[in-house]
Amino acid sequence: MLIDACALQLFEDSELQQRVRQLKKVELASVCLLTQETLRLRQPMAVDFADSLRVHQRLVAGLAGEALLVSSSLVFDTLSEAEGFFDMSFKTIKSRMGGVLDTAASERAMRAVRATLTAAESLGGLEAARAYLHTPNYALGGHTPVELLKTSEGERLVLNELHTQAECGPL
Incomplete structure (x- = not known):
């Protein structure tokens, strides 16, 4: 839940x-710099800030429109990639x-x-995370993780694979 709290805070x-x-x-490069600066400056928070019900409520109510660019800046290199994702x-x-x-x-953001x-x-930084998201992964059926993030089921697969890597190494 700490990841969700950080995402909502962002x-x-x-x-x-x-x-x-x-x-x-x-x-995206400019938005990424602003987003990374915000991540560096954020204050630690209590885990209960973003329990599952709060996340659900925020997503149903709708995130700020800037969330499209903020999330895109962390994942993609080009706006055309973001257009395809969203x-x-x-x-x-x-x-x-x-x-x-x-x-x-x-939800997609x-x-x-x-x-x-x-x-x-899990991997030691945003650059490693971006590389991971765009690299075909055998454990994910040869798909890149970012391809799977369009659905909640695909996200579950990606997060499970990341947790597996963090606990015992790559599959």
């Missing part, structure tokens, strides 16, 4: 949202800034960040 950070909205040119054009992604996402988009932060914790 998505709910009003300063990060404002800084993303103020970018003159929206590029099944929406960059114009639509950008139009969601300052608004609230629907449940499906909120949460899955992407949850998997990235779990991989970063």
Whole structure:
């Protein structure tokens, strides 16, 4: 649950949202720098901040539109990859800034960040996590983890594989 708490804290950070909205040119590299800075500066929190019911409630209510760019910046190198993952054009992604996402988009953003932060914790950092997410994995049927994150079942497979690696090495 600590990963979920960190993800929600990141998505709910009003300063990060404002800084993303103020970018003159929206590029994932710029958003990634802002997101990584926010992650470095975040204060540790109690685990009960983001119990499963709270996560559910936040996703149903909808995350801030900036969550699309924040999550994309941690996972993808290009906006075209983000467009494919979220099944929406960059114009639509950008139009969601300052608004609230629907449940499906909120869930996808949460899955992407949850998997990235779990991989970063297991593998020693964000760069290792990004490499892991884009590398075909035998334990995942030869798919890249990011391909599977479009569904909750795929996310479960990715997280189980990461936990297995953390406990006893790769499958």
